[in-house]
Amino acid sequence: MEKVKVGVLGSGDVGKVLAGGFLKLGHEVRIGSRRPEKLQEWAAGAGNGASTGTFAEAAKFGDIIVLATHGEGTQSAVELAGAANFDGKVVIDATNPLDFSSGGPQLSIGFNDSLGERVQRWLPNARIVKAFNTVGNAHMIDPQFPGGPPTMFIAGNDADAKKIVTQVSEAWGWDVADLGGIEASRYLEPMCMAWVVYGIRTGSWNHAFKLLRK
Numbered sequence: 285m286e287k288v289k290v291g292v293l294g295s296g297d298v299g300k301v302l303a304g305g306f307l308k309l310g311h312e313v314r315i316g317s318r319r320p321e322k323l324q325e326w327a328a329g330a331g332n333g334a335s336t337g338t339f340a341e342a343a344k345f346g347d348i349i350v351l352a353t354h355g356e357g358t359q360s361a362v363e364l365a366g367a368a369n370f371d372g373k374v375v376i377d378a379t380n381p382l383d384f385s386s387g388g389p390q391l392s393i394g395f396n397d398s399l400g401e402r403v404q405r406w407l408p409n410a411r412i413v414k415a416f417n418t419v420g421n422a423h424m425i426d427p428q429f430p431g432g433p434p435t436m437f438i439a440g441n442d443a444d445a446k447k448i449v450t451q452v453s454e455a456w457g458w459d460v461a462d463l464g465g466i467e468a469s470r471y472l473e474p475m476c477m478a479w480v481v482y483g484i485r486t487g488s489w490n491h492a493f494k495l496l497r498k
């Protein structure tokens with residue numbers, strides 16, 4: 285893939301890990317936050333090609349945009365970033381609509397809608413691809429499991445956008461399974477809960493999904 289600019293919306297672990305993955309592939313990355321100053325330490329350690337900015341500055345910068353914001357803050361982050369800054373762009377949506385108000389996480393949207401679909405509705409001119417929401421950030425880049433490469437499930441309406449996300453995912457060591465249009469996010473977001481519940485039950489976070497085919 286030719287070198288591109290990537291705008292990452294999200295200053296948490298997922299934003300930083302996916303930013304690091306793109307930098308490793310030689311792309312330029314700008315991470316956005318409501319308070320970009322908190323990313324100074326990250327930027328200092330991330331090397332050439334890394335920069336920080338507001339959500340709007342990161343979105344404007346990116347040829348590809350990564351959405352790695354808290355589920356409940358995602359709509360606000362998208363509004364702060366400015367819808368026009370997403371027009372025509374591939375958007376990797378790694379978010380999950382998790383509600384922590386009653387203690388442990390629960391899904392706050394489903395089963396006939398999803399955050400991925402909402403993001404696509406908020407940004408009708410963007411090419412949203414749900415991806416990287418079904419595994420913990422520690423295993424997003426170069427996942428190492430005895431059973432071989434795990435499967436990254438993706439969903440989105442734009443075939444070319446999914447080709448790009450597939451290329452990136454494969455470069456990071458994933459097998460990719462395309463579940464079709466963005467409405468399949470309503471199945472991918474619950475998969476996040478299956479991943480989390482298994483982690484809580486076992487006290488271990490070193491697992492990933494793999495689709496076995498024959």
Ligand SMILES: NC(=O)c1ccc[n+]([C@@H]2O[C@H](COP(=O)([O-])OP(=O)(O)OC[C@H]3O[C@@H](n4cnc5c(N)ncnc54)[C@H](OP(=O)(O)O)[C@@H]3O)[C@@H](O)[C@H]2O)c1
Nearest residue numbers: 294295296297298317318353354355357360379380420421
């Ligand atoms: N943690 C994981 O391993 C993992 C794995 C897969 C998917 N996910 C999903 O990926 C997303 C990011 O997770 P994370 O753990 O890296 O971080 P997070 O704490 O869920 O989200 C941090 C980001 O959300 C933004 N944010 C929070 N509330 C906001 C609001 N009201 N308005 C605008 N922005 C707001 C923060 O903005 P500021 O920078 O301004 O503070 C920050 O950039 C989540 O949707 C999560 O469910 C997480």
